[in-house]
Amino acid sequence: MILYFSGTGNSLAIARQIADRVGNQVIPLRKAIGLDLTHEKRIGLVFPTYWLDAPIAVRELVPQLNISPEAYTFVVITCGAQTNNAVWSVRRILREKGVSVSYCNKIRVPDCSALAFGRNPNNQAWKFERYAPRLEKIISDIAAEKHGLHYAGFDPLGWLLNRPSIAAKTQKTTRPACNTEKCIGCGICAKVCPQQNITITDGKAILGDKCTSCLACVHFCPHQSMELNGKPTLAERQYHHPMVEVKDMIG
Ligand SMILES: Cc1cc2nc3c(=O)[nH]c(=O)nc-3n(C[C@H](O)[C@H](O)[C@H](O)COP(=O)(O)O)c2cc1C
The missing domain is CATH 3.30.70.20 (Alpha-Beta Plaits)
Structure with missing residues (x-):
């Protein structure tokens, strides 16, 4: 089962591309809440980076998942540039549930937040050229149930930017x-x-x-x-x- 959160479709498209190849079902993360997923042998989470971290909605929903610690659990994060604390945050949340992430990686895509700063996300279509071979590698890693934690470290800048007093101003x-x-x-x-x-x-x-x-x-x-x-x-x-x-x- 692959669970996604997506606003402009980058994470949804990638979740689907992975699912098509590894044979998993894809559902929105929100719809997974309340489901018993403990029988699932492979659980994937695909979502974007927001403000150097995982989206607040993702951080609120992941603790409510009912998944097995025995499952092969992978996380794929989309981002305009870097994931900073997005993997770290979700790994920490899952660890509290007794679930270890087996594999994580990131994919750079056109940054939909560029619009907020007066820039055009459509000028970043060049990222798709790099994305294709990278996604191919990630899919083959997941299909082989490889283990590997990429971009999973703690980033103090991401932590600082998400302190409530700072976040309240920047995230407006x-x-x-x-x-x-x-x-x-x-x-x-x-x-x-x-x-x-x-x-x-x-x-x-x-x-x-x-x-x-x-x-x-x-x-x-x-x-x-x-x-x-x-x-x-x-x-x-x-x-x-x-x-x-x-x-x-x-x-
Ligand atoms: C509110 C917001 C904040 C973002 N912050 C970051 C960021 O800190 N770093 C980054 O690389 N990309 C950032 N992005 C870009 C997204 O991670 C990227 O566009 C992502 O693929 C969007 O996924 P989606 O299409 O599935 O919603 C941000 C996007 C939004 C909307």
Whole structure:
């Protein structure tokens, strides 16, 4: 079983590519909560790096998983550049449950948070050229149930950046807000939100308090009505993994 968390489809696409080759089922991490997965012999976790760590949603959901310490457990992290503490955090959480990670690795992909800083994630398509052979190697490692902990060390910078007082300020830059003048209430944002944090009320998208800054709503909105830092979202800067469409995001 491969469990994923994904906002712009990078982690979902990679979870699926691994699953196609090693013959596992793929489900959203959220849907795995409450399931008895103790009979699964192989458990995979695929998710992005956010702010030099694992997404808060992932850190909240992983402790609730019901998985066996005997399973071959692998973690594959997507990132724009580096994973910093993403593997370290999740390994620590799993260790508290008595589960050791057997294998972990990372894949660099176009960075969907570039939009928050006025850059275009679509200018990073070159990362796909390196990604393909790297993914191939990771898949063959997982298929052979190899052991190996890559990018799993502790990073003090990641720890510092995630102290609540600092995080409260920095992470505001990746919290979307709905521009109600542009929003037509089509509901695509609500469908793609992995946190089920968006409702449509009186024809407009309303965000709740469970946002984990995945930016799915910002990148998938066909009217560019989800904005960051009060700046207009430009269609040419909206990004999602080329193998993932809105329907795939409805996990
Ligand atoms: C809020 C946010 C913070 C991010 N922080 C980092 C980071 O610290 N380091 C990094 O390399 N990439 C970072 N990224 C880029 C993502 O890790 C990358 O785009 C990832 O593949 C997104 O996965 P997804 O498409 O499955 O949601 C960040 C993205 C977001 C949305």
